[in-house]
Amino acid sequence: MLNGCGKEITDPPEPTPYTLAIPAGLPQMDQPADNGLTVEGIALGRRLFYDKILSGNQTQSCASCHKQEKAFADGLRFSTGIDGIQGNRNAMAIINLGYNRDLFWNGRSKTLEAQALEPVPNPIEMHLSWPEAVTRLQGDANYPALFKKAFGTETVDSTLVAKALSQFMRTIVAGNSKFHKYLRNETQLNQSELNGYLLFRNELKGDCQHCHELGSKLLTDNHFLDIAQRFHNNGLDSIYPNFLGLAEVTLDPNDNGKFKTPTLLNIGMTAPYMHDGRFNTLQEVIEHYDHGVKVSPSLDFFMTKNYPDLQVGDRRELGLTPQEKADLLAFLLTLTDSTIITNPAFSSPF
Amino acid sequence: MSYIISFLNLISLNLSIFKFKLMKLIVKGLLIALAFSALFQSCKPTDEQPKTGTLTVNFNATANGQPLVLGDKYTSVKGLPYKLTLFKFYISNLRLYSANEPDTILDADLINFSTDAAIRHTSFSINVEPGTYSGFSFGLGLDSMQNRYDPTSFPSTSPYSASAGTHWGMFFMYRFMLIEGAIDTTDNGLENYVLPVVIHTGFDSLYMTRDFTDHTMEIKAGQTTTLNINFDFNKLFYSGNDTINLLTNNITHTSDNYPLAYWVTRNFKNAFEVGN
Numbered sequence: 001m002l003n004g005c006g007k008e009i010t011d012p013p014e015p016t017p018y019t020l021a022i023p024a025g026l027p028q029m030d031q032p033a034d035n036g037l038t039v040e041g042i043a044l045g046r047r048l049f050y051d052k053i054l055s056g057n058q059t060q061s062c063a064s065c066h067k068q069e070k071a072f073a074d075g076l077r078f079s080t081g082i083d084g085i086q087g088n089r090n091a092m093a094i095i096n097l098g099y100n101r102d103l104f105w106n107g108r109s110k111t112l113e114a115q116a117l118e119p120v121p122n123p124i125e126m127h128l129s130w131p132e133a134v135t136r137l138q139g140d141a142n143y144p145a146l147f148k149k150a151f152g153t154e155t156v157d158s159t160l161v162a163k164a165l166s167q168f169m170r171t172i173v174a175g176n177s178k179f180h181k182y183l184r185n186e187t188q189l190n191q192s193e194l195n196g197y198l199l200f201r202n203e204l205k206g207d208c209q210h211c212h213e214l215g216s217k218l219l220t221d222n223h224f225l226d227i228a229q230r231f232h233n234n235g236l237d238s239i240y241p242n243f244l245g246l247a248e249v250t251l252d253p254n255d256n257g258k259f260k261t262p263t264l265l266n267i268g269m270t271a272p273y274m275h276d277g278r279f280n281t282l283q284e285v286i287e288h289y290d291h292g293v294k295v296s297p298s299l300d301f302f303m304t305k306n307y308p309d310l311q312v313g314d315r316r317e318l319g320l321t322p323q324e325k326a327d328l329l330a331f332l333l334t335l336t337d338s339t340i341i342t343n344p345a346f347s348s349p350f
Numbered sequence: 351m352s353y354i355i356s357f358l359n360l361i362s363l364n365l366s367i368f369k370f371k372l373m374k375l376i377v378k379g380l381l382i383a384l385a386f387s388a389l390f391q392s393c394k395p396t397d398e399q400p401k402t403g404t405l406t407v408n409f410n411a412t413a414n415g416q417p418l419v420l421g422d423k424y425t426s427v428k429g430l431p432y433k434l435t436l437f438k439f440y441i442s443n444l445r446l447y448s449a450n451e452p453d454t455i456l457d458a459d460l461i462n463f464s465t466d467a468a469i470r471h472t473s474f475s476i477n478v479e480p481g482t483y484s485g486f487s488f489g490l491g492l493d494s495m496q497n498r499y500d501p502t503s504f505p506s507t508s509p510y511s512a513s514a515g516t517h518w519g520m521f522f523m524y525r526f527m528l529i530e531g532a533i534d535t536t537d538n539g540l541e542n543y544v545l546p547v548v549i550h551t552g553f554d555s556l557y558m559t560r561d562f563t564d565h566t567m568e569i570k571a572g573q574t575t576t577l578n579i580n581f582d583f584n585k586l587f588y589s590g591n592d593t594i595n596l597l598t599n600n601i602t603h604t605s606d607n608y609p610l611a612y613w614v615t616r617n618f619k620n621a622f623e624v625g626n
Contacts, residue, residue: 027512030506214520214522215518221515223513224513226469228530229515301548305548305606
């Protein structure tokens, strides 16, 4: 009777838990305890990812530098922000980030949620302060209701924006390349690809697998627990006038020139390459590892372990034949999972 | 009228009988409930006694008489200053010896001397059947079956997981021990740690077992027994007359320098001591 006299008050419905479909053969992905995947959270994150409302002059979104058709990179050496300013880092492809323990080339963010807070206020990227961004979202006709569905509150804040963006990014999982299918006995590699695979694993030749780890099938080592195993100097330079790479974070000169290992998944679609996009093609990358690796004090020991006489300033000569280089390239191209660029769940909702 | 009175008396009597019967029924019910309650109470121990004891195993590493800390400077047996950046190793098949068959109480664990508190793991605790044990043994590395596990089948918290950073993509097996660091070859005070030391051991043939057959341990229910396993890190590089010259023999991934991988594994196995 008393209930009948008053207006019924109900809690907002709980967001719907979402189970991530991990391709067979990949490890399960950990989820943060305070930001588990939900249908509503992912949908909100996807919308925010593509919405230009988060940039100062409303001309750019996250997707401006992480384009689905480019496997969530942008195909440029350096991206240009809303004020026409270029950065000095190549935009990393957003693939399998949910497995990563470091974000950005120098690893300055340890979680996706922390990473997602950076590009919006960055003056050379989207250049919008978080208070302004929150005011915009709060005043939008749709967003407060979407935040309520995803997080149970209409009150927008930057933490929830970062959580939603992170949820969406965690769903971008690649693991159905030709190589993965080969490992699952679903297809065969041709002879050149097989030869390239053997070179990739061969400690005396390509020796790529030390950093682009095979056991996890993630083709990176950024899921390893020990930070000492996650950053490497791959010999791009021999002199570092300033702290560079991981050293920007640790301020330790021994970390100069060490960068996060990017995944090789979809590497054929994410040119140009390296932290500064200095190589336009995979052929150039292979040439670098063949005879361009420069010896420096922080050079990764895997690079020189078979060359004990090399001195600082020397270049390593691997001596790959043209056929071996072609085979290595053929293998790298088997790492493309094209579902990433066609999956409608990752496309713009606008 | 008398009929009416008789009738009312009869009703009153019947009511009294009914009340009495009702009371009797209630009391009976209560007694049954109490009996059942007592029965169930007696099935549940009022003061639960623990059935197992806890064995805590600590791996304690020293170098130059000091606790081993990654990043700190130590001196090798050959007098070379060195620092470590990574040191982790598997132990497996921890068995306790008693009058019965040896009891395997631990499948495998990855001991990690990282300075990152979140991943440092030099100690673990296991529930063990109470009793007197005459000794124990454990494997250094993984046995041939464990060595072929697929790391993607395990959660990131497992020592077998891909996140452990131990799986060897080139062989699809595990590395048993990872030692990474550098030597200051000049030792002139300029801290030039330029010569890498990288020792990654693996392969089934380097799985070695260490036995401590005469270490009696009493495990009591509800109590914790501590087992300290100590080692001097420098002993990994010498054993009696046989000293490894890290200036010239500083890198092995087992397949490329099997003797070094073998020597370090053998020395490590022998370096373990039971402490207080």
